[in-house]
Amino acid sequence: MNRPMIEIRGLRKSFGTHEVLRNINFTVDPSGVVALIGPSGSGKSTLLRCINLLVRPDDGAIRVGDAQFTFDHAARPPKARALAAFRARTGMVFQNFNLFGHMSVLENVMEAPIQVRKLPKGAARDLAMTQLAKVGLADRADQMPQTLSGGQKQRVAIARALAMEPEVMLFDEATSALDPELVGEVLATMRALAQAGMTMVIVTHEIAFAREVADRVVFMRDGVVVEDGPARQVIDNPTQEATRSFLSHFHASPA
Amino acid sequence: MYEWDFSVLWTYRWLFLDGIIMTVSLTVAVVLGGLAVGLITAMGMLSGSRILKAVALSFIELFRCTPILVQLIWCYYALPILTGIELSPIAASIIALSCYGGSFYSEIIRGGIVSIETGQREAGLALGMTPTLAMRRIVLPQALRRMVPALMNQSILQFKNTSLVSVLAVPDLVYQGQIAAHDSFRPLETYTAVAVAYLVILLPVTLFVRHRDARFGGAR
Ligand SMILES: Nc1ncnc2c1ncn2[C@@H]1O[C@H](COP(=O)(O)OP(=O)(O)OP(=O)(O)O)[C@@H](O)[C@H]1O
Numbered sequence: 326m327n328r329p330m331i332e333i334r335g336l337r338k339s340f341g342t343h344e345v346l347r348n349i350n351f352t353v354d355p356s357g358v359v360a361l362i363g364p365s366g367s368g369k370s371t372l373l374r375c376i377n378l379l380v381r382p383d384d385g386a387i388r389v390g391d392a393q394f395t396f397d398h399a400a401r402p403p404k405a406r407a408l409a410a411f412r413a414r415t416g417m418v419f420q421n422f423n424l425f426g427h428m429s430v431l432e433n434v435m436e437a438p439i440q441v442r443k444l445p446k447g448a449a450r451d452l453a454m455t456q457l458a459k460v461g462l463a464d465r466a467d468q469m470p471q472t473l474s475g476g477q478k479q480r481v482a483i484a485r486a487l488a489m490e491p492e493v494m495l496f497d498e499a500t501s502a503l504d505p506e507l508v509g510e511v512l513a514t515m516r517a518l519a520q521a522g523m524t525m526v527i528v529t530h531e532i533a534f535a536r537e538v539a540d541r542v543v544f545m546r547d548g549v550v551v552e553d554g555p556a557r558q559v560i561d562n563p564t565q566e567a568t569r570s571f572l573s574h575f576h577a578s579p580a
Numbered sequence: 581m582y583e584w585d586f587s588v589l590w591t592y593r594w595l596f597l598d599g600i601i602m603t604v605s606l607t608v609a610v611v612l613g614g615l616a617v618g619l620i621t622a623m624g625m626l627s628g629s630r631i632l633k634a635v636a637l638s639f640i641e642l643f644r645c646t647p648i649l650v651q652l653i654w655c656y657y658a659l660p661i662l663t664g665i666e667l668s669p670i671a672a673s674i675i676a677l678s679c680y681g682g683s684f685y686s687e688i689i690r691g692g693i694v695s696i697e698t699g700q701r702e703a704g705l706a707l708g709m710t711p712t713l714a715m716r717r718i719v720l721p722q723a724l725r726r727m728v729p730a731l732m733n734q735s736i737l738q739f740k741n742t743s744l745v746s747v748l749a750v751p752d753l754v755y756q757g758q759i760a761a762h763d764s765f766r767p768l769e770t771y772t773a774v775a776v777a778y779l780v781i782l783l784p785v786t787l788f789v790r791h792r793d794a795r796f797g798g799a800r
């Protein structure tokens with residue numbers, strides 16, 4: 326069996342007295358696609374943001390590829406450079422796109438390869454154009470983000486993350502801020518990425534998409550993993566009552 | 581009825597010119613100095629460290645809540661005694677006005693930075709940028725654009741505040757005006773001319789700011 330690409334052990338996080346993550350353990354195999362589902366406030370975003378250390382865990386160990394960080398209450402916080410190097414290996418896509426407002430589409434995608442990977446401009450431009458072509462937006466390279474539709478913005482955000490050639494991609498409700506008719510184009514981009522072998526963790530409310538694209542589904546509630554198994558099994562035949570009750574809200578929408 | 585006679589001022593034209601050059605150079609110095617002080621204290625206010633925050637806040641409030649005239653005099657007479665470093669009137673003026681202006685620039689800069697959504701900063705961090713790089717490449721360029729009108733207004737105040745340095749005998753426009761007034765026995769004409777000189781320098785700047793505000797005001 327392959328060594329997992331992502332490995333999380335004993336992860337805990339509190340905000341003040343509110344314990345948001347309580348002893349989370351899970352792994353993602355190379356090229357695996359895990360969908361993280363659960364009710365609002367269950368800690369999905371916090372868990373995702375712990376994987377690239379945008380949120381600093383209180384306790385536990387996180388490994389992505391060959392890079393590992395261990396946390397406990399006593400440990401000194403990691404250095405900014407070490408954190409940055411770690412984050413450069415994971416791509417993240419946010420609900421609100423978060424494109425850089427003062428840069429064109431192309432500059433958005435070129436920025437990190439130039440500033441972080443120190444690629445020469447020409448190489449960064451070629452790389453950026455390749456990624457934009459992948460998400461179908463090569464012809465928008467010179468537009469400003471404000472002139473794009475929500476779906477286009479999110480595809481640019483995906484291209485921007487891919488330009489760092491990450492080992493892992495994290496998606497936090499990438500389609501939740503989109504008009505319904507624009508959801509499909511973003512899901513199609515994510516599906517293509519999964520088929521190309523990218524290791525992905527996807528927080529989503531699109532249960533049908535999770536069932537189709539993810540090979541595993543993890544159901545969270547109140548900061549704990551309640552159920553973790555093959556996507557179809559968890560969604561079609563959940564073993565836990567909490568999972569069943571959560572999924573019953575979605576049965577109205579056809580799969 | 582007073583007989584206005586501006587023709588006598590022609591004799592003092594070089595004096596006025598020297599004064600204008602001094603005033604404008606001082607303005608350039610205290611705008612740049614003030615921006616530097618403002619940027620540093622704003623970073624202190626935004627830093628995670630409580631100590632840095634407290635130092636920056638104390639500094640800002642100290643200079644915001646005391647009169648600039650008192651600061652000028654204090655910097656010239658008291659600061660050298662505390663530090664043991666002799667200060668020329670010009671150096672003391674630049675220090676006082678930079679710190680005073682900086683305490684106001686600081687709030688403008690801090691406000692501009694927090695107005696840029698944290699999401700863009702996080703996106704930068706997620707791409708592997710250090711917090712410093714994300715600040716420099718993502719947040720500051722956008723914050724600066726938003727800050728320009730307020731920074732311009734504060735710089736206009738900096739320009740006018742340089743008129744106080746004459747208390748330390750710095751030969752600025754006001755100080756040269758005082759000399760001309762004493763010498764010519766024509767204070768009314770002299771100070772009118774001084775006022776007009778300030779107006780003529782400043783008017784284009786304020787009109788520019790107003791024009792900019794009108795253009796960008798609605799687009800935010
Ligand atoms: N920075 C923070 N400071 C304080 N509390 C926070 C912070 N971030 C998250 N929380 C709290 O932690 C809990 C879990 O939040 P999280 O965003 O991880 O939930 P979620 O599962 O992603 O929910 P949603 O589906 O609404 O996005 C919530 O109660 C939230 O209020």
Ligand SMILES: [Mg+2]
Binds near residue numbers: 370371498
């Ligand atoms: Mg969330």
